[in-house]
Amino acid sequence: MFGTCWGGVDIVMEGPPSRKRIAEYWCSEEALHELVMFPALLTDPEEPECQACGYYAVSWPNWNSSKLERAHILARSAGGSWDTSNFLLLCRSCHQEAPMTNDRNHMLQWAQTRPSHFSAEFDKLSIELSALGVDPEVLSGIGRHALLASARRLAAGTHFGRMSCATLALAVRGWIEGV
Numbered sequence: 001m002f003g004t005c006w007g008g009v010d011i012v013m014e015g016p017p018s019r020k021r022i023a024e025y026w027c028s029e030e031a032l033h034e035l036v037m038f039p040a041l042l043t044d045p046e047e048p049e050c051q052a053c054g055y056y057a058v059s060w061p062n063w064n065s066s067k068l069e070r071a072h073i074l075a076r077s078a079g080g081s082w083d084t085s086n087f088l089l090l091c092r093s094c095h096q097e098a099p100m101t102n103d104r105n106h107m108l109q110w111a112q113t114r115p116s117h118f119s120a121e122f123d124k125l126s127i128e129l130s131a132l133g134v135d136p137e138v139l140s141g142i143g144r145h146a147l148l149a150s151a152r153r154l155a156a157g158t159h160f161g162r163m164s165c166a167t168l169a170l171a172v173r174g175w176i177e178g179v
């Protein structure tokens with residue numbers, strides 16, 4: 001909840017805080033008592049990524065212009081507030097699969113233990129690479145994050161804003177052949 005003063009009248013507006021404010025909360029001292037229990041929720045003010053699965057896109061310059069969604073920890077229907085501390089920043093897929101719960105710790109634990117988006121993507125990518133006749137072992141000596149980011153930069157287009165693993169595999173093959 002946030003307020004403003006207009007014409008001498010205090011108006012209380014309700015709505016979610018900005019993504020940047022939520023990201024700042026999750027690396028502040030205020031959140032420390034929960035970050036000790038759920039360290040995966042720690043944010044980096046410079047690097048927007050899903051707090052549950054770690055998904056990010058290289059086209060996101062900052063938190064506010066990311067496609068991350070502001071997810072209530074306690075749903076409005078369960079009495080959850082608009083306070084910054086009642087939000088996580090999640091990718092669409094995690095937001096859709098997140099539990100509707102009236103137990104704050106349950107939601108935080110769920111986000112803490114969500115599998116990494118990039119491990120799942122890496123497994124799918126390995127299958128696509130094999131289909132192209134590229135030994136997925138070539139990926140093992142290369143930083144996964146860096147490789148995916150570089151492949152994303154190389155590939156021309158996306159489907160609905162997300163690159164398919166088959167496209168990514170083509171980009172990786174091109175990247176390997178270009179080395």
Ligand SMILES: [Zn+2]
Pocket residue numbers: 050051052053054055090091092093094095117
């Ligand atoms: Zn996610």
